[in-house]
Amino acid sequence: MARVFNFSAGPAVLPLPVLERTQAELIEYGGSGMSVMEMSHRGKVFTGIRDRAEAALRQLMQIPDSYAVLFLQGGATTQFAMVPMNLTRRGKADYVNTGVWSKKAIAEAKKYTQVRVVATSEDKAFGYIPALTKADFDPEADYVHITTNNTIYGTLFPEIPDTGDVPLVADMSSNILSQAYRVEDFGLIYAGAQKNIGPAGLTIVIVRRDLMGTILPPTPVMFDYKIHADNDSLYNTPPTFAIYMAGLVFEWMLAEGGVAEMERRNREKAGLLYDFLDRSEVFASTIADPYRSLMNVPFRLPSEDLDKQFIAEAEAAGLKSLKGHRSVGSMRASIYNAMPLEGVQALIDFMAAFETKIKAAAQV
Ligand SMILES: *Cc1c(COP(=O)(O)O)cnc(C)c1O
Numbered sequence: 001m002a003r004v005f006n007f008s009a010g011p012a013v014l015p016l017p018v019l020e021r022t023q024a025e026l027i028e029y030g031g032s033g034m035s036v037m038e039m040s041h042r043g044k045v046f047t048g049i050r051d052r053a054e055a056a057l058r059q060l061m062q063i064p065d066s067y068a069v070l071f072l073q074g075g076a077t078t079q080f081a082m083v084p085m086n087l088t089r090r091g092k093a094d095y096v097n098t099g100v101w102s103k104k105a106i107a108e109a110k111k112y113t114q115v116r117v118v119a120t121s122e123d124k125a126f127g128y129i130p131a132l133t134k135a136d137f138d139p140e141a142d143y144v145h146i147t148t149n150n151t152i153y154g155t156l157f158p159e160i161p162d163t164g165d166v167p168l169v170a171d172m173s174s175n176i177l178s179q180a181y182r183v184e185d186f187g188l189i190y191a192g193a194q195k196n197i198g199p200a201g202l203t204i205v206i207v208r209r210d211l212m213g214t215i216l217p218p219t220p221v222m223f224d225y226k227i228h229a230d231n232d233s234l235y236n237t238p239p240t241f242a243i244y245m246a247g248l249v250f251e252w253m254l255a256e257g258g259v260a261e262m263e264r265r266n267r268e269k270a271g272l273l274y275d276f277l278d279r280s281e282v283f284a285s286t287i288a289d290p291y292r293s294l295m296n297v298p299f300r301l302p303s304e305d306l307d308k309q310f311i312a313e314a315e316a317a318g319l320k321s322l323k324g325h326r327s328v329g330s331m332r333a334s335i336y337n338a339m340p341l342e343g344v345q346a347l348i349d350f351m352a353a354f355e356t357k358i359k360a361a362a363q364v
Contacts, residue, residue, distance in 0.1 A: 005343035008321035009151055009334040010195040018248045036244045041237050053247030060259055063183050068229035070205040071243050076173040079190040080108035083169055085219045087143045094118045094141045099126040099150040126153045128291045132161040143167045149175035152325040154298040158290040160185050175295050179263040187211050196336045198246035201239040262337045266294040269335050269344040273297050276348045282355050300330035310354055319347055
């Protein structure tokens with residue numbers, strides 16, 4: 001069985017060289033006589049793997065020492081609660097509602113703090129990002145929360161809002177490492193690994209150290225950022241194999257040219273796809289500039305029947321998981337860092353052939 005082009009929103013495609021290296025090292029890792037899955041998380045071999053993964057991520061994102069890097073579990077969904085549990089001081093927080101994931105973050109935060117929804121794009125089915133200025137934010141808020149890339153709708157914050165002295169918290173689950181961000185613009189960044197980093201089961205948190213250490217009682221020890229930071233994410237048994245694979249992805253990215261090169265490739269891939277959609281007479285992009293995601297590209301045909309036909313024929317041609325999220329319908333191509341340019345080209349070629357075919361059928 002050959003590998004397909006996998007456009008899944010997550011868990012998503014991984015770089016083939018990383019999978020091949022994982023396979024080569026699966027049974028016996030680096031002279032240790034055992035698999036990474038079988039070794040102590042406190043032994044020298046694994047702590048070396050963890051340290052290298054952190055160092056590579058720090059290099060990729062230019063993370064200053066004043067930020068801790070945590071390798072946690074529980075997904076982005078656990079961060080929806082951990083953020084208010086750890087960052088609440090005065091008891092109020094500003095949230096921007098740009099979709100289902102923002103809404104879930106808001107619902108969870110309401111259990112711990114007073115949430116103010118500063119802006120929402122729900123009036124237009126989350127098809128854009130609200131414009132925001134510093135004056136929109138409460139200077140007394142403990143933090144401002146945004147979702148930089150909205151995986152389901154395919155929207156991206158065109159720029160990071162200025163929140164002044166209020167720490168900005170970003171759910172970057174679906175676009176971390178896809179384009180250059182200045183870590184110093186954020187108080188905290190979190191991301192589930194399964195979209196742009198590695199296997200599911202690992203969550204990355206990058207948090208300014210001065211924001212840790214005050215926690216709402218009675219918060220479980222596992223939800224305390226400071227505990228994890230003080231223990232190098234080894235307070236309890238971490239997701240060792242997922243950390244190992246994330247480290248390989250980080251090293252692959254560095255070898256390929258880092259975040260700048262990923263961004264260049266992502267702009268090229270997304271640009272080709274949006275250009276095709278804008279020229280097509282049957283396919284249409286659902287999002288306008290400047291809100292278009294580089295990672296998740298939703299599109300549609302003139303009818304649901306054609307959507308269904310397209311998805312089925314694409315599947316049969318080895319272009320997998322193009323069905324849109326159930327709340328939006330139609331199609332969505334997720335083209336994360338590990339999706340090669342050839343995958344996007346194959347998709348565009350297939351769409352062009354499909355367009356020719358249905359236009360011919362319409363003329364009969
Ligand atoms: C996928 C996703 C989530 C949910 O992540 P889990 O790891 O499944 O909890 C949250 N936010 C965004 C933006 C996502 O894309």
